[in-house]
Structure formats: structure tokens, C-alpha cells
Amino acid sequence: MIEQYIPIFLVLAFAITFGVVTVFSSEIFGPKRPTSEKLSTYESGMKPIGTTTERISIKYYMVAMLFIIFDLEVIFVYPWAVQFRSLYNEFGMFAFYSMLVFLIVFEIGYLYAYKKGGFNWD
Amino acid sequence: MIPTALEFQLLLPVLIIAAGILISLIIEMFSSKSEKILPWFSIALFVSTAYYSLLTVGHERIIFNSMLAAGGTANIFFFVFTFGAAIVTLISIDYIKKIGMYYGEYYILLQSAVLGMMLMANAQDLVMIFMGLEQMSVCFYILAGFNRKKIKSNEAAMKYFLLGAFATGFIVYGIALMYGVAQTMSIPAIANGLLIYSDNIIFVAGLLLFIIGFSFKIAAVPFHMWVPDVYQGSPTSITALMSTGGKAAAFSSLLIIFTPLFATTQSTLFQPYLVVIATLSMLLGSIVAIAQTDLKRMLAYSSISHAGYILIGVAAGSELGIASVIFYLSAYTFMNLGTFGIISMIENKDEGNLSLNDYSGLGNKKPMLAALLAIFMFALAGIPPFAGFFGKYYVFIAAIESNLTWLAIVGVLSSVISIYFYLRVVVVMYFQKDENILNVEDSSPALLGIMISALLVIVMGIAPGSIINLISNFVK
């Protein structure tokens, strides 16, 4: 039972090692030329200190939500594509059609966002 | 295993709605007249699904690799959801224009919410239940805040979202614990090993957390705190659907979980829990409703107490109990929809005319609406010959047959208390001098929806025996 999880543990270990190694190696080997911008807390480009009710442009949310569409698509399509041969052997064309229906549903959502002006930055 | 054509055919009600959502999206995209087309398209969609569900009710079958069920009680719930949604749509047509919040997404989200409810009612897998629940809830979160220029609507959406997510967390945690013990999420598979698992503290705790999550969705005390604020703040038509379809869907999932449990020797495992929250819900709902002056808020508390009555049927844990729960939910759906329909007609642009005093003299000004509202109030209060009476009646009978007589007595007492605030509405309408000027815009679609509800409430009150027989046939 526990053996099944070994790949996951391996990935986990690798991720941790990778994170720790990169952070510490840049700390050790990187040159240091501090400015006030660089010394402030990292907040993905936002100002770290301000009023709590500061408004963020709606455009960011639009992008984030559109990203979800592609994100989900990749999550489902990628493993499907990798395993398609064995799926095809087992289910025949049904394996193909189910993904097709899934994609149609997705694309209608995508088209809807496009039609409603979700891609207009201004 | 590839699903057979028959399985798709059995699932047709769900597929119709799903296809309907996509078509609605396309209509909304390409048609400039979507405001006119969409509501009637939704109604056609809902009514045809409702009709088809009743037509093919049959016996329950497990389909799609035991992910879903079709037929039986699921189809009865389908009917309640879709027909209820059709009435909500009728009510909405003029209401959302009046409030000034027409966006095409309104009807699409309504359809999506119904799809979620349907998945909750026919799921046979914990993941499916969760998926349906989230689909419904997310739509409701958005719809609750649909009147986006009003601060109350925003507040309602925010609170609903925060607390709903909180409750969902417990459901997922519960599912995880159950999966940890049972190694499967399939409900029939879990049901097979239920006797072994029911001694396992991890599994039982998981099941309890799962049930608690749904106790939140059905608005049972002490997980009810969101209800008054959300019901009051949301647009009235959405409150109507939330309080009826949403509640019925949550109960349908509870029944899916509980039905296999009732078949085992451990059938009374959760009875103490159910009994306690049923008692608390009935009493608190009825008592606090008395102090309310806002009609929507009053109905929110009334909804809490009705959840309590329905829980009596679940606690009874018998076939009659389950049948009575389904009967009660259908009756409650239509009487509540009618009531909210009338409220939405009387409500004015700025969400005024919602307090009880605004209804004074309605009997003279709008005799038709007043008479209909009186019918719904009598029905909600449980006065024969309307559906509400027989809903309570069967629930109490089920409780007495399961040796829960005292619970039935508490239910009766709570009903007595609740008569006060229901009949107060009637008194205000007919016997109070009207000081205010009431401008009620006529809306024939809404009136049609309300009259259909009234008709169903009366029919269910006249022929309850036949209907409960029909339901009992499909309860395992």
C-alpha cells in the first residue's frame, strides 16, 4: 500500500531539495547590490504597505479566471494524451469522443468569455 | 466500461439541462434579443425536464460505473428542482427588470445551479455529491450577490461564500476520513461494509463531519447563522430557489447517505444528533421568527424551523420517514416559491415594501394576491386542507411509528408557535388599516407561477394519500 506512494514521496523530496538548494545557492553565490526597492518585502510587484481597502483593477481577475480555463484544459488533456494509446485499446473511440465533448464544453466557455469582451484590456 | 446507450437515456434529464446550459450560453453570445428568449427557453427546458423525469420515474438503477443513479426518488427530486426552477424563472422575468439587474448570466447560472442540485440527488459516489454541491453552491454564491449595486446583496454573497466554504471544508474532510477507512468513495461499496466501518471511530467521525456540512446547507441550528442575512440580502427570486431547491438538494444527498445506514442494525447511530438539531431548529426557528418585522427575514427563520420538521422524518429512519421527507420537501418547495413570488411582486425598485406593515390593507388593494398569500401562509402554518398540513402530518406519523413520540410533540408545539407569525401576515393584510400607498406592478408571468404553486399546494393537500403512495413505491 505504502509502496504505491513512493513516486510521490520522491517528487516531494526532489521539490523540497530543489527549492532549498536554489534559494540558498542564490544567497551564497549571488552578488548583493541592495536598493530600497529591493529591500522591501516581496509582494508580486505590489506596494507592500498601504490602506487595506485598496482596490485592484478588475482586469487582473479576468486574466486569472481565463487562466483557469487553460490551466484545467492542460491538467486534463496532458495525462489523457500521454495515456491515449492504452485508453484507445481499452475503450476504443469512446476515449476520443469523451475528450472531444469535454473540449467542446470548454471552448464554448472560452468563446463566451471572448464574445463578452473578456480579452479587451481597455 | 463504456456506458451503454441505455445509461445515457436514463440520464437524459441531467443531460437535457447540461445541453440547455450550453445552448443558453450560445444564445446569450450571439442573440441581441437574448433577454426575451432566454427566460422562456429556460422555462421550456425546465418544464420538459420535469415532465420527462416524472414520465420515466421507474425504479432506481445504478449507472455509469456506480457513479450515478437514475430513476426512483432521484427522478422525483428532479421534478421538484426543475419544476420549482421553472416557477422561479416565471417569477424572475419581471422582477429582475424591476430591480434593474438583468444580465444574461442570471438564467444560465440558474440552470447551472439546477444541474448541481440534480447531480446531488442522483449521485452514488461521494465525489459526485461533492461536485454537485459545489456546482450548486458556487452558482448560489454568485446569484446571491447578483444585485451588485446593493450593499446588502454583496454582504449576503460574501457571508454565504465565506461560511459556505467553511462548511464545504468539513464535507471534504469528512469524505477524506471515510475514504481513508473504506478505501473507496462509492456509496454502494461503502454501504456493503457499513457494519464493519460503523465501529471505526475515524469513519464515524468522517461521516459526522460530512453530515454536519450538509446540516449547514439545510440550515439546521446551530449551523443556521448565515440563513437570515443571506435570505434577506439576496434578490428575492434567488432566495426563493435557495430556500427550496437548495434545501431539497441538500436533503436528497443526506437521504442518499442515510438510506443504506437505515438498512443496517446501526440505523439509530446518528439519531441523537438528528433529534437534537431537529428540536433546536424547530424551536429556534419558530420562536425567533416571531420577533421579525421583515418578511424575508421572517421566512428565513421559518425556513430554519421547516428544516427541523423535515429532519424529524430523517430521524425516524423508516421508509415512511423517507417518503414523508420527500413529500414535505415537495410541499415546502411549492408553498415557499409561491410566498416568495408574491413578495417579489410587492417589493419595489429599492427593495422597499418588505416589512410586514407594508402589507396592511393588501386584502382591499390586491384581493387576488392577498388571497393567494393567505393560502400560502395557511399552508406554511400547516392548516388543512393545504399541502403543509399533510407534510407535517406524515413526518409526525413517521416519528411516532419509530418511537419518537416526544419529538412529534415538540414538532406540534413548535407548529403552534409558528401559527402566530404566519397568521399575523393574514391579519395585517385583511384587518389592519392601510396607511401607505402601495404600487404593485402587475406581472402576469409571476402571477402564473404563483397560481401554479397554489394549485399544487391545494392538490397536494387534497390527494396526499395517492402522492405519498407514489413516493413510497420508489423508496427502497
Next chain:
Amino acid sequence: MTELIYLTVLLPLIGFLINGLFGSKIKNEKIIGTIGSGAIGLSFIVVLLILIETLGKPADQRVTIVTLFQWMKVGNLDISIAYQVDQLSILMALIVTGIGFLIHVYSIGYMHGDKGFWRFFAYLNLFIFAMMNLILADNFVLLFLGWEGVGLCSYLLIGFWYDRKFEKSTTASAAKKAFVINRIGDFGFLLGIFLIYMTFGSLNFTEVFTAANHIPVDESVVSFIALFLFIGAIGKSAQIPLFVWLPDAMAGPTPVSALIHAATMVTAGVYMVARCSIFYAMAPTIMMVVAIIGLLTAMFAATIGLVQNDIKKVLAYSTVSQLGYMFLALGVGAFTSGIFHVMTHAFFKALLFLGAGSVIHGMHHEQNIQKYGGLKKYMPVTFITFLIACIAIAGIPPFSGFFSKDEILWYSYAKGNFLFWLIGALTALITAFYMFRLLSLTFFGKERFDKHHVHPHESPKVMTVPLIILAFFSIVAGFIGIPEVFSGEGGNQIKNWLAPVFADAHSKKITYGMPSHFVEILLMVISVAGAAAAIWLARHVYLTKPGLADQIANRMKKGYSVLLNKYYVDEIYNKLIVQPIYKVSDGFLFKFTDVKIIDGTINRTASLIDLFSNNIKRIQTGVAQFYAIIMMIGIVIALFWIIVSLI
């Protein structure tokens, strides 16, 4: 076809809903009247078709149960909305819809111009709906529902002109009186139903009657059942001691008196006793009680009818008296004759009331017969039809009343009690006398009304045509019940038709010592001769020698005033029952028990709950975090409980 019986119930209901909900908007009398009458007319056609189909079936297959839906089911108690279509219910349904239809049509003319026209037709349709439920029901609960329904309609229609005066008070109080007195009877009826359920464990007619027929039951229990049911019948059918409401019921419009308080509703008691004939056959004592009460009522009411001056009052007492006859028939075990009399009586009494209505209509709402006279030439159709009805009720052959009344008298003699026959025959004479007194004072003699202000006129066609149809049936309806002494063995059609319904009851007991045909014919001749003599006497007293009546009244002042004041029954009831109850109610039950104890308790409880309510609602702070905390507390307690209970 038989399955369509539900239409006869549904159509009047639809009529009621249309007229009741939209009548005030329609306003057009023609449309309202057509909807109201049409619904009943169609129902009549349906019943007629069912009759024709049933006639084609063999006698033992004429009972059909049509179940519409189950109403409720608890344990053994299974109550369905189901209609029993058999010989008895078809006959009753024909009477109700047929006469009902004619009276609906008549009302279009009679109620013309009334501001409550739509309300009137809505109530009438509701009445037919309830009455059809009553007679078609296949169980006691539905029967009771119809029973209460007709009571409600009776109440609504008696008080129809709620803003008018009636005698010393208002029509509303007359309506109230009818309702309250009926409740006394209903109380007995309900007890009977409870006892039936306790004894037989069912309320379905077929089940109960089969059980009663085959399972040995204590006779005292059956006697109580029969008695309680009879108390219900007493209330509805206005028998001693609960008859006082019927004369007051004349406060309603005349078509109502014809339909509800003469032809149909008041015979519901007779129908119910006949339906439950098996109980009565098993309880001979109660049967005797039924016979005696019927006989006394017949006599008692007839004597009051002798001296009344209000045209509708006379007819009302005559109705009470005729209902007494029907109960006499049931009491001596002649169920068929009782139902036969229900039918013939429905025709001629409806005709009498409608005729009276026509007179009242033509005389500008004057009801005192002392202020009529000589109306024959003003309203010929009304006169002729009224005359036919009078002959029918007086029992002159070959009019319908003769056959049914004579059959009842014959069975009361055949039952072996000469006294029953004697009092019955005497009542028949009195009946003939007061009916012709009424006829003479109204249509013959001097014109005693104020000719300058009152211009009598014949009523419109819409009113006279129903009169003519009813008159036709008043003449011929008797021929379906020609006594076997004339028609030979098995020649009595209605007896053959109804025989299967009462077969069980007859098999239980009731054996007649059959006297010879000679005696039967002799008795017949005596009663007919007596009636003829009474008719001559009435004409002599009121036409040939006017003033003679006053002289007699003067000579027997005491007797006259006792009769005129209806034996002071109302006054006695008022003194002995109403006043004491009122005093106890007002002084003790109301001012002390109700106000102090009940209201006090409720008010205290209510204010306590209010206090709770106002405090608990403060928990609802509006802060989402707080809500989450409350939820969390609940979850922790629940988890704690489950852990403790499992370990």
C-alpha cells in the same frame, strides 16, 4: 361510462370556481346563469347516461366503485375519494342533478337584478358539489364531508340576504340557528362514525356493511351506532326535536328553499339511514324509535301547518311533515318506500316552492296568504301547476304522491300496528286540508291585496317552464312504483330497482304478516276518500263560506293560538335550553374560563415566547466570524458526543 361519475362532482365544482372567483367581474347575468345551470345540466346528462348503461347490466352487477385517489392512509384507516355508483346513489343523483338543474334555470328569472346574483349561483353550484359527494361517497368520511358541505351551503344561502330583516330578527340569525341545530345532529353522527370505526375497523361502506352482515356483533353496539346515526339524520332532516331550524330557513331566497330545504338536502338524513339500513335491521328497538319519531313529526308539523299564514311557512311545515313520513317508512322497514317518497316528494315539493316563489315574485315579495286571493286569472300557469302539486301531495290517484304515500301507509299497517296507519292516514287528511286551504286562499276568492300598489303578473318563461316540467313529473313519477296489488307480482319498478341495495337488511329480519289484497285496497280507498273529503272541507270553509274559519278560530281560541305559535316550541327551547346555556357560557365559560384562564395562560405564554424571541434574536450579530464560531462550537460538541458514545 360509469367511470365518468367524477364529472358529476367536478362540473359543479368548476361552476362554483368560475362563478365564485370571477363572477363579480363577469357581471353579465346570462353568462353566470348559463355557467351555473349548464354545469348542473351536464352533470344530469352524465347521470342519465350512467343510468341507461346500468339498466343494461344484470341486477347483481350494478354496483361500481370508482376510486379517484387516496386521500389519506394511517394504519388501518384508508380513506379514498371514491364514489359508489349503485342503484340508490344513481336514483339520488338523478333527483339532485335533475331538480337541481330546473331550479338553477328558474333562479335565473327569480334572482334577476339581485346584486348578489353571481354569489347565489356560486353557492348553489357549491351545494350541488357537496350534495353529490354526500350521495356518491363510498365511505363515511366523504359522506360526512359532503354532509358538512351541504350544511355550510345551507347556512350561506339562508343568510343570503344578510342585510334583510326576517321576522323578529335578521336572516343571519336564522342561518345561525340552522347551523347550530345541525351541529347537534352532526355531533351524534360523528359519534356514530367513531363507533363504527371502533367496531368494524373500517369506514368503507362495502367493508363495514359486509362485516355487519357476517360477523356477529353485539346488538347493543349496533343499536348505539344506529341511534347515533339517526341523531345525525334528525338534525339534517328536521325531525322532532331538532326540526325548529327548517321553518326559519325560509329566510333564504325561495329557489333555495325549494332545492335545499325541500327537495334534496333535508332528505340526506333519509338517504343516510337507508344507506345504513343493515344497522337498523339489526337493531329493532331503534327502528321503532325511528318510526315513532317520524310519525310524531308528521302529525305535529301537519297540525302547525293548518293555521300558518306565511305561504313559505306552510310549505316548510309540510316538508317537515313529509320527512316524517319518510322516516316512518324507514322505521317500519319499508326502505324502498321511503326512498320512493323522497323522489316523488322532491318533485311536488320543489314544484310547490317554485310556484310559491312565482306567486311571491308576482306579488312584490308579499308572503302573507291572507293578502292574496283570486290570483288564478293573473297567473294561470302558476295556478295550474300549483294545483297539480297540491293534488299530488294530497294523495289523489293517479298523481305521484298517492303511490308513495299510500305505500308507506300500507307498510305501516302491514307491520302490524294499526295505530301507525291511523295517525298516518289522519296526517294525510290534514295535509290535504291545509294544502287546499293554501290553494283556495291564494288563487280563489276575493282579491284581498291593495290593487293600487300591487299588480300581480305571471312570471317569465324561464320560471314557468321549470314549473311545467316539474308538474309533468309530479303527475307521472308515481307510475314507476305502482303497488303490486295492481301491477302484479314484480310489477313495482322502483322496488325491483332498489331491491339489491336493501337485500341484506331485508334478509336480517322484517317479515310482514301480509294481510289480504282486500284490506290493502280497502285502506287505499279509505285514505283517498278521506283526502277528497278534506279537500271539499277546505274549499267549503275558505271559499263557500268565508268567515267560517274565523268563527272556528274564535271558538277554539286556545287551541288556535297554540297552533299559530307552533306549540311554543321555540319559546320552550329558548327558556329551557338556550337561555341557561347562554348564561353559563357568558358568566362562567366566557368571562371566567375563557378570559381569565385560557386567555390568561395564552397571553402569558405568548409574552414569554416574545421575551425569548427578542433575546435570542440578538445572537444574530451580523458578523460572519461570530457565525463561524457558533458553527465551530456545534461541530466540537457533535464530535465530542460521537467520540464519547463510541468509546
